[in-house]
Amino acid sequence: MYWFEVVVNVPLYTTFTYKSEQALKRGQRVLVPFGHKTVVALVWRENLAPDIDRSKIKAIETVFESEPILNEQWCDLIDFCARYYHYPIGQTAFCALATGLRQNKPLTTKSEVFITLSELGLQQPAPAQAHKQKYALWQMLSGQTHALSTLKQSYPQAKKYIDLWLEAGWLIQVNPSSLIATTQNKPQLNSEQQQAVEAICCTNQTFSPFLLFGVTGSGKTEVYFSCIEQALKMGQQVLFLLPEISLTPQLLNRVQNRFGQYHYAVLHSQIADKERTQGFMDALTGQKQLIIGTRLAVFTPMHNLGLIVVDEEHDYSFKQEDDLRYHARDLALWRSKQAQCPVILGSATPSLESYHKAVQGQYRLLLLQHRANERSKLPKIHIEDVRRQKLEEGFSPAAIRLLRENHQKGGLSLVYLNRRGFAPALVCTDCGFSFGCPHCSAKMVLHKSGPTLRCHHCNFAQVVPDSCPSCGNQDLSALGQGTQRVEETLSTLIPQAVVARVDKDSTARKHDWEKLYQQIEKEQVHILVGTQMLAKGHDFAKLSLVIILNADGGLYSPDFRSAERLFSELMQVSGRAGRAEHAGLVLLQTQLPDHALFLALKAHSFTDFAQEELDKRQQFGFSPFGHSIAIKADAFHIGEALHFLTQVKNEMIVSTDVNVLGPAPAFMMRLSSRERAQLFLESQNRKALHQLAEQFISVLTVKSKQYKDIRWSIDVDPMAS
Structure with a gap:
């Protein structure tokens, strides 16, 4: 008889002892009786000599013997995470597990299928270019081999076309072991990028944290890609973490072009549970070499981890704010040390914690001080003092003039307002009553659909009433601007321009981002209106003008990180302008034109802002000094x-x-x-x-x-x- 400790998905800070007649290994998935139910558990400690009454120890009911066993490194990661974040060990493990592994049944996974055009297919004429998806899919398969799952993720109608072509004999399946990994479209690196790549790649198989601090448009992604290429060529696996789902579509196009022959998986919340589980297991067994994902992907078990990349490392989205409150960037650093591999933290506005460690020598600081495109310059930032100006629905006369001029020149503009909905408050003009959420200490936001009042914290919604519930007055006024109102205002001020709104409401469906990118590439959109979803990572060649509304709002917060958060937002969104040969201009409307934060922003000086902010934090013992x-x-x-x-x-x-x-x-x-x-x-x-x-x-x-x-x-x- 063998004795084991197992972890179960319950809110208890302990493991549980069970017995089995067969030897089991740590990380093996089993079913155990727990209370009046049978639940999934993971073997956590083996070869025990329990000091309790052995007759009372229950037996493990089922062992999923055919499944790959979670490796020792993954189990150690969970142990550390539970200890550091003071969270129950069982709940920590099951939070990190793919959904398919939490179910009381054997896991059914499938081998990756690779396809290419057959000899018969190569003889067929390409589909008409008017059928854009069909034509693009055919072009990808012409003379190249691709993973079926990747094609389905890239094109919504891929399955329909592929099934038809397989039936016609135009496609054949290829044995993945026969594939030769190649890379395409490899750009020439400038001297700064090359130096960064050489510094990172020469530290292979050692724990080496790097802070890649580069101005917006400096080509950090190409540095990542060159380092990823080196790791993949050595047969290692790479973990690439992104803060937002919205950053994946554009990046995946570049990954497909650059690493199309390597096996990679994409893991984020909009991927179906079955696909995420498959990617999780493929990474564990080494069938996937590159894992791209948002914060939960940090828990992906890796067969041979050789490099970790954390893009936009400063981003607050890497911190989970409920249940297991982990920070994916910090866990990535721990995993890098565990695997003895380099980790790249990249940002144009590093977190002050990371920047301080780099200045102190704990991380190696790599600087990219120039934009990768030699013809591209950092945008000019103009601080517009609006204290004595009459604004038209939140826009100064200068902002309206610049938007009209840029549209006439054929440029793409971005209006940035980090507030979705139509208006942040609805009030009675007679008694001053404002509509608050009945469940939260927050105002209800007015949305055009319905119209409805909606709480952005608990999602409670109600139809806008006809009159004030306090005094009966029917004159209700929408105060302030949200992205819906800005979109409506611009459609009136510049009726000939096509305005596209980009916020959580407009990009809720799976393929909304892909459709938006296609419209922008075809120059079917003239003005983008967006929240912080547009502030980072996106690269639109024709974007030459950025208008920032209500920039002061982020300063009025009790959070000591509010200035850092605001500076990062504004620097990132400003950096969207002028990334190609088109000169960039940013107009920032403010009632505090002499504020040190805005002056540092205008000078494109993160270091000035960071030093002043770090001095304040040291005085009060705030992070990173406490x-x-x-x-x-x-x-x-x-x-x-x-x-x-x-x-x-x-x-x-x-x-x-x-x-x-x-x-x-x-x-x-x-x-x-x-x-x-x-x-x-x-x-x-x-x-x-x-x-x-x-x-x-x-x-x-x-x-x-x-x-x-x-x-x-x-x-x-x-x-x-």
């Missing part, structure tokens, strides 16, 4: 949440190395009908901080049983209050 952990609680009434945290705090013995602040209501106190309180542990001693957090968890676990409705959580290295 560490913090947030302990949060919520209940139906704020008093109960505050009382719970106060009781827990009073039972703690706090060392002089750690400050405990609070408890106090959260900045957004009410969210989804629950009221939230929090306290913060702060210290320059990370070890003492985590030791105290472990003590808090013990007390939190006991005390929460005395409260019927209380919920609590731990947030290590919190990014928001």
